[in-house]
Amino acid sequence: MARPMYYEEKPKGSIKAYTGGELHCKNWDAEAALRMLMNNLDPHVAVNPDELIVYGGSGRAARNWREYNRIVKALQTLENNETLCIQSGKPVYIAPTHKEAPRVIIANSNIVPKWATQENFDRYDELGLTMYGQMTAGSWIYIGTQGILQGTYETLAAVAKTHFNSDSLKDKFVLTAGMGGMSGAQPMAATMNEAVILDVEVREERIRRKVEEGYCDRITSRIDEAIKWVMEAKREETPLSVGLVGNAAKVHPELVNRNITPDIVTDQTPAHDLSSYVPIGDLKELDELREADREEYHRRALSSIRLHVEAILEMQRRGAIVFDYGNNLREQAERAGVDIRDEKDGFKYKGFVLEYIRPLFCVGKGPFRWAALSGDPEDIEAIDAKILKMFPEDKALARWIKLASKKVPTLGLPSRVCWLGYGNRAKLGVEINRMVASGEIKAPVVIGRDHLDCGSAASPYRETEGMMDGSDAIADWPLLNFALNAINGASWVSFHHGGGVGIGNSLHAGLVIVADGTDEREERLKRVLTVDPGIGIARHVDAGYQIAMDIAKQKMVKIPQ
Incomplete structure (x- = not known):
């Protein structure tokens, strides 16, 4: 049975976000939501816009094309004292609220726990x-x-500092797989750290897209050529990213057979969804099998995952540093019969948050981001320059901004991401608002973040793996985050189930607030961008992390005594 998609109602041509200062809605909050929805489906942004799939295997922007059109119409007519309610990609209610309430509230994929299985x-x-x-x-x-x-x-x-006592991964060989919308960041992230990376991806067009965008240096379908390039670059200590057209379930065991052990191994295939993970076989036949016999497709996917992960574990035994990047590959491997648990009932290789990112979460840092609704890259350049001026003591931030401004292509609406912590998010939000007010920035700016943040996710296989107090699966925190951002005046808020690691494995909250240049919005920006990372610090204080306790005292984050 195929889901209803109403392809005949798809707007003609490619979807691209409106730009400039002209409103197509009745206020900038609704306008920003409309533009960001459209931007998600821009063919330069989305992995498969015709199917409304943005990234992550099957992550969609709207339920189907009929509901997409209804969302657009609702946003265009939304009043300043109304809130549009979206239930899993479908507009279901326009609620009478008030001017400072979110203009949109979104809930996606949430299922009562007993029924929260992939099959259901x-x-x-x-x-x-x-x-x-x-x-x-x-x-x-x-x-x-x-x-x-x-x-x-x-x-x-962090891998460089933790394992090599270095600020660089120069002469280190990274092996990974996946080069879709999110996983396509791996090649550039590695070369920014001066590493050599081999990224295995089954779909040739995805590697070519990342090469064309500048995220990846080279493409080949020949493993011998890929190995030659990697080893030459490693010897010469020259950063290089190579996309190899192939299947990790075949390539990784072949590397083991050739006695080639990378320095670092990770993975970003869409293993959280067995319908998106591609097993060994002919791609056309497999795409047809997925539609005709999902159960058989899943069986083959698990069989390939077993080969994939057994090779990773063998590389680990031979000395490779291995970490999970939060795609649920380890649990799927366990389902496939791989002996992946250690004697403490944990996994034989740990997740990236537990190993490297949690100290940043403890101080309220996370993937803060913004997009220029003007459509003009100069607005992003102006904010980049402002950041360098505002936070001169943060050397890591300055290095990132300088690298990103040179290397990251503009795809869809011009945007930037940078990891900012408690206090600094609010400072930057206020400054961006003042830049909009003064005309230094040509139109309002959307400010948001990933759901993968310090206090917005409960995800025992990723964000909350191995919490000090054992609270990995306690999901009150993202609910508190969702509620705090709503009552403090975010432009839109969301609460989802399953993102990143699959159905039944996580709950997480998102927020967006628009810097529209008004005095009233400055106060809302201060509130939202303070409580959002604030609940993250509180979450880690509650779990017993000393670094979070110290930052709470330093930043005067109020924790009940």
Whole structure:
């Protein structure tokens, strides 16, 4: 049974966001939501816009084309004292609220826990009752591959410091797989850290797209050529990214057989969704099998995952540094029969948040982002310059901004991501608002973040893996985050289930606030951009992290005594 998509109602041509200062809605909050929804489906941004799929295997921006059109119409007529309610990609209610309430509230993929299985979700999806929103796909704040770029860059930088006592991965060989919308950040993140990376991807067109965009240096379908390039670059200590057209379930075991052990191994295939992970076989036949016999397709996917992960574990035994990048590959491997648990009932290789990112979460840092609704890249350049002036003491931030401004292509609406912590998010938000007011920036700016943040996710296989107090699966925190951002006046808020790691494995919240240049908006920006990372610090204080306790005292984050 196929889900109803109403392809005949798809707007003609490619969808691209409106730009400039002219309103198509009755206020800038609704206008920003409309433009970001459209930007999510820009063919330069989305992985498969015809299917409304933005990234992450099956993460969609709207349930189907009929509901997309209804959302657009609702946003265009939304009053300043109304809130549009979106239920899994479908507009269901325009609520009377007030001027400072969110203009849009989104809930995606949420299922009562007892029924929260992939099988039930698939059935509801086929009935047209829900959709998979991933994280920023269904909350309309995806900014293309750049959205995960700095997180991957920060992770690899932490690998260099933790394992090699270095600020660089020069002469280090990174092996990974996946080069879709999010995973396509891996090649550039590695070369920004001066590493050599081999990224295996089954779909040739995805590698070619990343090469054309500048995220990846080279493409080949020949493993011998890929290995030659990688080893030459490693010897010469020259950063290089190579996209190899192939299947990790074949390539990784072949590297083991050849006694080639990378320095670092990770993975960003869409393993969280067995319907999106591609097993060994002919791509055309597999695409047909997925539609004709999903159960058999899943069986083959698990069989390939077993080969894929057994090779990773063998590389780890031979000395490779291995970490999970939060795509649920480890749990799927366990389902496939791989002995992947250690004696403490944890996984034999740990997740990237547990290993490298949690100290940043403890101080309220996370993937803060913004997009220029003017459509003019000069607005992003102006904000880049302002950041360098505002935070001169943050050397890592300055290095990132300088690298990103040189290397990251503009795809869709001009945007930027940078990891900012408690206090600095609010400062920058206020400054951007003043730049809009003064005309230094030509139109309002959308400010948001990934759902992968310090206090907005409960995800035991990723953001909250291995919490000090054992609270990995406690999901009160993202609910508190969602509510705080709504009552403090975010432009739109969202609450999703399953993003990144699959149905049944996570709950997470998102927020967006528009800097429209008004005095009233400055106060809302201060409130929202303070409480959003604030609840993240509180979450880690509650879990017993000393670094979070110290930052709470330093920044005067109020924790009940």
